[in-house]
Amino acid sequence: MHEFEALAFDYAxxxxxxxxxxxxxxxxxxxxxxxxYGKEHLIGRSFRLLYGSDEEFHQIRDIGLKPLSQSLPYIDERLMRRADGTRIWCRFRARTLTPDMPLARTVLSFAPIDDTSKGPKLTPRERDVLLLLSQGQTSKEMARVLGLSPRTVEDVRARLLKKFKVKNVAVLLARLTGHRVSKL
Known part of the structure; x- marks a missing residue:
């Protein structure tokens, strides 16, 4: 890689x-x-380092495999873990170089979601529920993962729908990922 290309990559x-x-x-x-982290601390390490738990790391593994196996990009939003243990809400994008084995070689991008941007402000609990919603989990499953009652999860879901002024979770997730929902 030429020096200019290396600089462009490093400071994208x-x-x-x-x-x-x-x-x-x-x-x-x-x-x-x-x-x-320093780059030297990340290279050669598992992405597990950037997730809050082994369970979370393993749960998220297969989420984008279908589009990747079709040579399509995969996009979502997720909570990741920083070196100091704090969480960061990111827009995640992935593209595989090996569609027959999507995780064999993958290019990933992460952009922090700016809390000062336009749109509703989210609480940490709302972000947790959104992350699990994007993974297709039910209220009961989310309650188990978050250590809450299903009723509390339902209340958070209702608050999210109201904040984003949408009628259902499908429209909410579509808005957050930039996809359109076709009307039935």
Missing amino acids: PMGLALTEHRIIRTCNQTFADMFG
Whole structure:
């Protein structure tokens, strides 16, 4: 890579990483800074490092495999863990270089979601519920993961629908991921 290309990669306005089987093979400086690590601490390490638990790391593994296996990008929003243990809400994008084995070699980008941007402000609990909603979990499953009652999860879901002025979870998730929902 030429010096100019290396600078462009390292200081791109979003975090970039190339992974092989969920192991970070290279990343840019923006990615390292976003998560509070030195690049040398990330390269060769499992992405597990950036998730809150083993369970979360394993649950999220298969979420985007279908579009990736069709040579399509996968996009979502997720909570990731920084070196200091704090969580960061990110827009995540992935594209595989090996559609027949989507996780064999994947290019990933991460952009922090700016809490000062336009739109409703979310509480940490609302972000947790949104993350689990995006993973297709039911209220009962979310309640179990979050240590809440299903009724509390339902209350958070209702608050989210009201904040975003949408009628259902499908429209809410579509709005957050930038997809359109066709009318039935």
